[in-house]
Amino acid sequence: xxxxxxxxxxxxxxxxxxxxxDHFPTxxxxxxxxxKHLLLLNYCQSLVYYLLRKAKGLSIKGHPVVRxxxxxxxFLEKIRPIxxxxxxxxxxxxxxxxxxxxxxxxxxxEVDATQNMDDLLKLRPNPDMLESKTSAASExxxxxxxxxxxxxxSMAEDKISREERNALRKEKQALRQxxxxxxxxxxxxxxxGRPEEVKxxxxxxxxxxxxxxxKLEDRARREEDLFTRAPLTKLxxxxxxxxxxxxxxxxxxxESFFDEIKxxxxxDDVGGQITGFENDVDGDRKFKRRKPKLSFALAQEALRKKKxxxxxxxxxxxxxxxxxxxxxxxx
Amino acid sequence: xxxxxxxxxxxxxxxRKFMTNRLLSRKQFVIDVLHPGKANVSxxxxxxxxxxxxxxxxxxxxxVFKFRTHFGGGKSTGFGLIYDSVENAKKYEPKYRLIRTxxxxxxxxxxxx
Numbered sequence: 001x002x003x004x005x006x007x008x009x010x011x012x013x014x015x016x017x018x019x020x021x022d023h024f025p026t027x028x029x030x031x032x033x034x035x036k037h038l039l040l041l042n043y044c045q046s047l048v049y050y051l052l053r054k055a056k057g058l059s060i061k062g063h064p065v066v067r068x069x070x071x072x073x074x075f076l077e078k079i080r081p082i083x084x085x086x087x088x089x090x091x092x093x094x095x096x097x098x099x100x101x102x103x104x105x106x107x108x109x110e111v112d113a114t115q116n117m118d119d120l121l122k123l124r125p126n127p128d129m130l131e132s133k134t135s136a137a138s139e140x141x142x143x144x145x146x147x148x149x150x151x152x153x154s155m156a157e158d159k160i161s162r163e164e165r166n167a168l169r170k171e172k173q174a175l176r177q178x179x180x181x182x183x184x185x186x187x188x189x190x191x192x193g194r195p196e197e198v199k200x201x202x203x204x205x206x207x208x209x210x211x212x213x214x215k216l217e218d219r220a221r222r223e224e225d226l227f228t229r230a231p232l233t234k235l236x237x238x239x240x241x242x243x244x245x246x247x248x249x250x251x252x253x254x255e256s257f258f259d260e261i262k263x264x265x266x267x268d269d270v271g272g273q274i275t276g277f278e279n280d281v282d283g284d285r286k287f288k289r290r291k292p293k294l295s296f297a298l299a300q301e302a303l304r305k306k307k308x309x310x311x312x313x314x315x316x317x318x319x320x321x322x323x324x325x326x327x328x329x330x331x
Numbered sequence: 332x333x334x335x336x337x338x339x340x341x342x343x344x345x346x347r348k349f350m351t352n353r354l355l356s357r358k359q360f361v362i363d364v365l366h367p368g369k370a371n372v373s374x375x376x377x378x379x380x381x382x383x384x385x386x387x388x389x390x391x392x393x394x395v396f397k398f399r400t401h402f403g404g405g406k407s408t409g410f411g412l413i414y415d416s417v418e419n420a421k422k423y424e425p426k427y428r429l430i431r432t433x434x435x436x437x438x439x440x441x442x443x444x
Contacts, residue, residue: 212402213402216401216402220399220401220408224347224348224361224408225348227348227359227361227410228397229397229399243402244402
């Protein structure tokens with residue numbers, strides 16, 4: 001080991017002589033890679049000294065070597081992203097065989113080697129590979145335009161025609177609507193023998209209200225599952241206030257009206273002019289119903305023209321709740 | 332006109348999703364309270380009823396919270412816990428609930444002074 005140490009010392013002495021004689025000028029600054037090497041070397045040195053002190057049992061408290069260790073570590077961490085960016089290029093260079101050894105020496109001097117790219121870097125854009133738009137399309141001899149196929153097409157095994165699909169959808173929709181109607185619900189409850197639920201409500205229940213209640217119940221079920229409560233947002237509180245306002249319970253009165261008369265032979269222009277007949281007094285536009293409602297006046301006009309059954313006319317002249325039960329009984 | 336403040340109907344309590352939580356040494360469940368005619372039921376009353384239902388020695392180890400009245404009134408749902416002992420309750424229950432039942436120290440609690 002002594003022989004190795006002697007050899008190293010002699011070599012270092014020669015180098016220091018050369019540096020003092022200005023053989024390696026650093027007036028133009030040193031390249032990034034050289035700086036990195038120097039940092040790493042310094043770090044290793046400091047580490048070795050640190051371990052030496054520890055091995056000998058000397059204290060390292062307040063010793064400048066600790067500080068220099070930390071500093072160099074910091075620098076190394078800071079240059080890590082630059083390293084990452086240059087990694088591709090450096091790899092390219094190191095992969096090249098020895099004939100390009102001189103090129104490595106020359107590019108070392110560049111800190112940010114984006115300029116002076118040579119052909120070794122293949123990642124640059126290649127305009128020769130671009131496809132011209134005109135060449136592909138005009139190849140068709142028959143003159144028929146065939147759009148280029150670049151989206152995957154699904155091979156549907158059983159093709160459902162459009163009519164069948166529409167019919168299926170209509171069925172599903174009808175089923176869903178029927179399930180929601182109260183009459184069918186009562187029927188189902190009877191058949192399945194569920195206990196009778198007596199709910200108190202004022203007037204007829206509107207669809208909006210039933211939907212809202214269902215949403216609340218769903219939410220409650222989920223909260224109970226998790227044994228926590230989700231806080232009510234401002235929007236939800238607003239909606240709750242809106243629902244709890246007493247509006248004489250006549251909300252649901254005319255909701256199914258349109259459904260009932262749409263099968264009747266009414267003129268077509270009535271269907272076109274559908275406006276909301278119930279306006280919120282304070283203008284909560286967020287809670288306005290999306291489904292368009294039939295305008296009372298227009299419907300009245302149309303039906304009067306057609307001179308339909310008197311019960312329909314009486315339904316439209318309805319004023320208060322007390323007429324309601326009688327009207328329903330007559331049917 | 333004198334309106335009777337008391338309602339004749341009595342309060343019914345049902346518990347659902349009963350679970351024994353050994354880790355926190357308590358029993359937890361969902362409470363359904365039926366109170367037709369009343370706005371809601373006070374927590375103290377609920378605690379008494381639960382104490383009789385589950386034969387709990389110390390009503391101070393029962394906690395009920397997060398009650399919400401259903402739409403239309405008459406029914407409310409909330410959560411309930413019964414601890415094995417009051418010391419366990421003091422250990423595991425959050426401070427605000429202890430303060431509600433005067434079991435906790437209101438002066439000590441709170442970061443804003």
